[in-house]
Amino acid sequence: MSGEGIPVLQVTDLARHYGEEAVFSRVSLQVPAGQFVAILGESGVGKSTLLNCLAGLDHWDGGQVRLCGRLLDEADDEERALIRRRHVGFVFQAFHVLPHLDVAQNVGLPLLLLGTPEPERSQRVQAALEGVGLGGLEARLPQQLSGGQLQRVAIARALVHRPALLLADEPTGNLDPTTAARVLDLLIAQTRDHGAALVLVTHSEAAAARADRVLRLTSEGLRPTEG
Numbered sequence: 629m630s631g632e633g634i635p636v637l638q639v640t641d642l643a644r645h646y647g648e649e650a651v652f653s654r655v656s657l658q659v660p661a662g663q664f665v666a667i668l669g670e671s672g673v674g675k676s677t678l679l680n681c682l683a684g685l686d687h688w689d690g691g692q693v694r695l696c697g698r699l700l701d702e703a704d705d706e707e708r709a710l711i712r713r714r715h716v717g718f719v720f721q722a723f724h725v726l727p728h729l730d731v732a733q734n735v736g737l738p739l740l741l742l743g744t745p746e747p748e749r750s751q752r753v754q755a756a757l758e759g760v761g762l763g764g765l766e767a768r769l770p771q772q773l774s775g776g777q778l779q780r781v782a783i784a785r786a787l788v789h790r791p792a793l794l795l796a797d798e799p800t801g802n803l804d805p806t807t808a809a810r811v812l813d814l815l816i817a818q819t820r821d822h823g824a825a826l827v828l829v830t831h832s833e834a835a836a837a838r839a840d841r842v843l844r845l846t847s848e849g850l851r852p853t854e855g
């Protein structure tokens with residue numbers, strides 16, 4: 629992934645408090661198209677909260693978030709949802725695959741929400757599933773899949789609508805080490821193939837070492853790591 633191109637994400641002086649207490653403040657970040665940024669940080673420092681803010685899923689009380697040129701601060705909830713649907717994919721630690729939908733329906737959800745017509749929708753779902761090595765499992769229900777397969781469904785779903793930005797919150801945290809390494813490889817390769825920027829929150833130094841840029845979140849903001 630390169631660092632070239634227009635920023636897909638511009639965060640300026642972001643701050644988030646619970647009551648009087650700051651979770652984080654002075655968080656600034658600029659991510660160009662296609663760049664892979666890893667964010668490390670102590671447990672409880674606010675990494676998940678930050679990622680949710682970047683997606684417009686959580687709110688903040690200072691600073692700005694600009695996604696693909698659109699200032700989220702000026703958008704109401706409905707506009708934020710539209711911007712998110714179009715430009716962002718999200719992979720969570722706990723998979724968040726919908727249990728009553730089969731694999732193809734789960735992966736097709738972002739396209740359904742964007743109004744992508746058939747047969748394009750099915751074709752793109754098929755391509756996304758083949759990209760993550762799950763061709764042939766379209767009709768399976770989530771309960772019939774392993775943890776690694778569930779996360780591959782989530783990766784396919786996060787990229788099927790070709791978002792400019794993929795946000796991943798400890799995506800291999802619920803997997804055994806071997807499966808985690810495979811899923812991380814796949815996540816990075818698929819993100820690169822789609823030309824998306826990737827912001828990965830992780831506790832894994834090994835995962836972070838794969839990134840173009842590694843930052844550490846502290847209560848003082850985001851800083852480049854040493855070395």
Ligand SMILES: Nc1ncnc2c1ncn2[C@@H]1O[C@H](COP(=O)(O)OP(=O)(O)OP(=O)(O)O)[C@@H](O)[C@H]1O
Pocket residue numbers: 646651669670671672673674675676677678
């Ligand atoms: N509703 C709430 N009220 C008060 N504090 C909260 C609330 N929700 C979260 N917090 C606090 O916000 C902080 C940030 O939580 P967050 O889950 O973003 O951290 P994290 O860095 O992702 O942690 P981990 O690495 O353990 O997943 C934590 O200290 C948490 O206790």
